[in-house]
Amino acid sequence: MTQGIADVVESIAPADCDAMREARERLDALTKPRGSLGRLEELAVQLAGMTGRVRQRMPSKAVILMAGDHGVVEEDVSAFPQSVTAQMVKNFLAGGAAINVLAKNAGARVTVVDVGVAADLAQHRDLVIRKVGYGTANLAAGPAMTVEEAMQAIEIGFSCVDQELARGVDLIATGEMGIGNTTASSAIASVLLGRPPSEVVGRGTGLDEAQLSEKANVIERAISLNSPDLCDPMEVLAKLGGYEIAGLAGVILRAASEQLPILLDGFITGAAALVAARLCPTAIEYMIASHCSAEPGHRLVLEELRLKPLLDLDLRLGEGTGAALAMHLVDGALAILNEMATFEEAGVANRADYA
Amino acid sequence: MTQGIADVVESIAPADCDAMREARERLDALTKPRGSLGRLEELAVQLAGMTGRVRQRMPSKAVILMAGDHGVVEEDVSAFPQSVTAQMVKNFLAGGAAINVLAKNAGARVTVVDVGVAADLAQHRDLVIRKVGYGTANLAAGPAMTVEEAMQAIEIGFSCVDQELARGVDLIATGEMGIGNTTASSAIASVLLGRPPSEVVGRGTGLDEAQLSEKANVIERAISLNSPDLCDPMEVLAKLGGYEIAGLAGVILRAASEQLPILLDGFITGAAALVAARLCPTAIEYMIASHCSAEPGHRLVLEELRLKPLLDLDLRLGEGTGAALAMHLVDGALAILNEMATFEEAGVANRADYA
Numbered sequence: 001m002t003q004g005i006a007d008v009v010e011s012i013a014p015a016d017c018d019a020m021r022e023a024r025e026r027l028d029a030l031t032k033p034r035g036s037l038g039r040l041e042e043l044a045v046q047l048a049g050m051t052g053r054v055r056q057r058m059p060s061k062a063v064i065l066m067a068g069d070h071g072v073v074e075e076d077v078s079a080f081p082q083s084v085t086a087q088m089v090k091n092f093l094a095g096g097a098a099i100n101v102l103a104k105n106a107g108a109r110v111t112v113v114d115v116g117v118a119a120d121l122a123q124h125r126d127l128v129i130r131k132v133g134y135g136t137a138n139l140a141a142g143p144a145m146t147v148e149e150a151m152q153a154i155e156i157g158f159s160c161v162d163q164e165l166a167r168g169v170d171l172i173a174t175g176e177m178g179i180g181n182t183t184a185s186s187a188i189a190s191v192l193l194g195r196p197p198s199e200v201v202g203r204g205t206g207l208d209e210a211q212l213s214e215k216a217n218v219i220e221r222a223i224s225l226n227s228p229d230l231c232d233p234m235e236v237l238a239k240l241g242g243y244e245i246a247g248l249a250g251v252i253l254r255a256a257s258e259q260l261p262i263l264l265d266g267f268i269t270g271a272a273a274l275v276a277a278r279l280c281p282t283a284i285e286y287m288i289a290s291h292c293s294a295e296p297g298h299r300l301v302l303e304e305l306r307l308k309p310l311l312d313l314d315l316r317l318g319e320g321t322g323a324a325l326a327m328h329l330v331d332g333a334l335a336i337l338n339e340m341a342t343f344e345e346a347g348v349a350n351r352a353d354y355a
Numbered sequence: 356m357t358q359g360i361a362d363v364v365e366s367i368a369p370a371d372c373d374a375m376r377e378a379r380e381r382l383d384a385l386t387k388p389r390g391s392l393g394r395l396e397e398l399a400v401q402l403a404g405m406t407g408r409v410r411q412r413m414p415s416k417a418v419i420l421m422a423g424d425h426g427v428v429e430e431d432v433s434a435f436p437q438s439v440t441a442q443m444v445k446n447f448l449a450g451g452a453a454i455n456v457l458a459k460n461a462g463a464r465v466t467v468v469d470v471g472v473a474a475d476l477a478q479h480r481d482l483v484i485r486k487v488g489y490g491t492a493n494l495a496a497g498p499a500m501t502v503e504e505a506m507q508a509i510e511i512g513f514s515c516v517d518q519e520l521a522r523g524v525d526l527i528a529t530g531e532m533g534i535g536n537t538t539a540s541s542a543i544a545s546v547l548l549g550r551p552p553s554e555v556v557g558r559g560t561g562l563d564e565a566q567l568s569e570k571a572n573v574i575e576r577a578i579s580l581n582s583p584d585l586c587d588p589m590e591v592l593a594k595l596g597g598y599e600i601a602g603l604a605g606v607i608l609r610a611a612s613e614q615l616p617i618l619l620d621g622f623i624t625g626a627a628a629l630v631a632a633r634l635c636p637t638a639i640e641y642m643i644a645s646h647c648s649a650e651p652g653h654r655l656v657l658e659e660l661r662l663k664p665l666l667d668l669d670l671r672l673g674e675g676t677g678a679a680l681a682m683h684l685v686d687g688a689l690a691i692l693n694e695m696a697t698f699e700e701a702g703v704a705n706r707a708d709y710a
Contacts, residue, residue: 031446032453033434033560037676038649038669079388079706087703091386096696098387105683105690205388206706294393312667313684314393321392328460328683329668335460341451348442351434351561 001234002151005250005279008158011257015049015285023048023337026055030340031348037336039310043288044333050261050286051170055338059171059261061108061327062164063099063320064251065092066157068116068243069135070180071144075218077183079206082135085179086119092177092319093124099175099319106327108173110320113160115153116243128163130156132243139187139222143239150238150246157250165258171330172255173263173290174272175320176244179205182295185271187219187240189297191230192274193304197223202267202295202316233278241271248272253279256286263323263330266293266315270301277305290326291315356589357506360605360634363513366612370404370640378403378692381410385695386703392691394665398643399688405616405641406525410693414526414616416463416682417519418454418675419606420447421512423471423598424490425535426499430573432538434561437490440534441474447532447674448479454530454674461682463528465675468515470508471598483518485511487598494542494577498594505593505601512605520613526685527610528618528645529627530675531599537650540626542574542595544652546585547629548659552578557622557650557671588633596630603627608634611641618678618685621648621670625656632660645681646670 001009023045028034035041048054067089073082091097092112095104103110113128114121118135121127132153136144145153164172178184182204190197197219203212226239237246249272255262256276264273264287276283289307292299294316302309310329315322343350356364378400383389390396403409422444428437446452447467450459458465468483469476473490476482487508491499500508519527533539537559545552552574558567581594592601604627610617611631619628619642631638644662647654649671657664665684670677698705 030453031443031451032672036560036670036672037453038671040668040670040680081704084704087701088386091696091701091703094696094701096386096701098385098392098691098695101690101694102687104694105687205391310668313395313665315391315395316393317387317391325395325684325687329680332457332460332680335456336453339451339456339459340453341446341449346442346446346449346451348446349436349439 004155005151008253008257009280012280012282014282016052019052019054020045020049023054026337029342031343031346033351040329040333040336043329044337047261047333051259056334058331058334060169061106061171062169063103063108063110063173063175063324064113064160065099065110065175065177065320066113066115066244066247067177069118070178070184070242071136071138072140072183073180074138075140077215077218078179078204080179082118082179085177086117086121088177089114089117089121093126097319098317098321099324102321102324106324108324108327113247115156115247128160136242139184139240140218143226144184144241145238147234147238150234150241153243153246154250157247158254161251161254161258171261173320173323173327174248174251174265174269175323176248176268176318178242178244181242181244181268183215183219184240184242184245185268186297187222188236188271189274189301190219191223191228191236191240192278193300195300200297200300202297233275237275245272249276252276253283256283261288262286263288263290263326265290265320265323266318267295267298268318270298273305274301291322359510360506363608363612364635367635367637369637371407374407374409375400375404378409381692384697386698386701388706395684395688395691398684399692402616402688406614411689413686413689415524416461416526417524418458418463418465418528418530418679419468419515420454420465420530420532420675421468421470421599421602422532424473425533425539425597426491426493427495427538428535429493430495432570432573433534433559435534437473437534440532441472441476443532444469444472444476448481452674453672453676454679457676457679461679463679463682468602470511470602483515491597494539494595495573498581499539499596500593502589502593505589505596508598508601509605512602513609516606516609516613526616528675528678528682529603529606529620529624530678531603531623531673533597533599536597536599536623538570538574539595539597539600540623541652542577543591543626544629544656545574546578546583546591546595547633548655550655555652555655557652588630592630600627604631607631608638611638616643617641618643618645618681620645620675620678621673622650622653623673625653628660629656646677
């Protein structure tokens, strides 16, 4: 592990229990039956723990969308050609993709990071070009990345968070684009969860039954060929992952070290979060599971991380779309703590007075 | 049934299939794998069917919050005293309650309707005073309302929707306040679903185990005493319901007759929706189930209506809070249809081209 990564991992502190208790007390004093806002209240308490602040301004929000290509597309694991990764990056920059629409709706900016797209992309105000390579190698024929490449991508994730921090952002959502990346994510999840690929794998952007079973075979082969040490998350990431997955692991770790809440999106983010959690379990305290996707592996990853998704809408698009939708719930949770009247302020009889 | 109610029921037309097909076609042409936005796409199709428009401006939104009191509080079925209904109405008008905070966050106005609070309330810009009575009678000792009162409350619901329409509102959410109203709602649900009160009843704002069982007994007694004809939803509503529940049934029916999507909130709204659906099954096509509450009866009601809730956050507050949270998903679904680029516009290879 580089010194940079070790330093970030080292600096991740547990959530602030005092702020959580204070948030709980405030929630109980507000004009509603105790706990009646259910998971919105839990989210409010978590946010207080992450940031150390009970009442805070509405967050300035950003989606960090990491894009990279995957050599494993040689194995016909995707319903779309590899060229779509670069085409979609252009679509993101032109504002025409689902994430643009949903991020705008949530008041969030979108930063796109080319961490390894297999094509040269033109400069753009909203594009950070930090290519580690032109797509990973085919994980079914050897390691997808070297450990050095994986660490480089993680550190790119760090610097992307630092850039957002410098802009005053205080809530980050993860997003990704990369044709073939559900295969890489499934391979990581399979190894780190100790489950066969057939239990983890899903249809991605639209495989049929036969293609799905072939995808599981490809992953099986990749794991047996690379035989990564399951106790070494960096090795698992390097051998089976992708540049954008490593980059997102970096985003998550850095956000946690800066006490920033991090909204996880779908299955690819989930694989990155699993790697981050194995590198530093405390990082989980800064993760918010925005939704549970239609990819079967995602639910298993969230269970392993003991994260309960806020939304369950059968999304399977990625890009950060589920995280963008969940931003409204974060805003709602914070607004409740900030703006509601207490029983005392409103002159409403509290249950405690009545009992 | 009054002529006014019969006319509204008569005028509710099925959703527009052509608009739904057109919305589906547009969704499939947008730059994302088909169906990959899951339930957000289903919602977009439903909204097109309700309004007859595939692409539409972001809706102007209102929460109609009906407040009323319940004679059944004599039976000690609530953790809060009856006076809290009026106190909370004042809190709504002062902007300090959860619904104020969440509606503001969703860009929605809140109209409060006193359809039967057991206290005189001062005039206020955001308060419509249309009292049918000062609280219903105790349903455990006789009918809660006369059929005439129930119909009067339904027609008040109609006029509230008409008032919002005149303001240019095109998305309405239901909300309510009324100490004791989970008891009335449970009684209605029990009869109309044909299930024993013990399966339907929940803790409301915070009953303990013994109080919960006593609440089921009270409802059992109320049903056996009133013995409403389960094939006559108006009689069930009158004998077991409440002014605000009847008012909300009116809001739902009128919204449906005007092709307005109606965001249902929690269990009390669910009981009103069940009555509305029995009066006119086609009205269900205009209902959006915003969430599933922690009250066990709510899930049963939604199953009966074949509505799948968008959110599942263990809310049990009412007021329209779940509906306000779901407004963001409606905005998201409409924005996807309006703002995303097609494969052709963005120059992205479609799966169909590739296959």
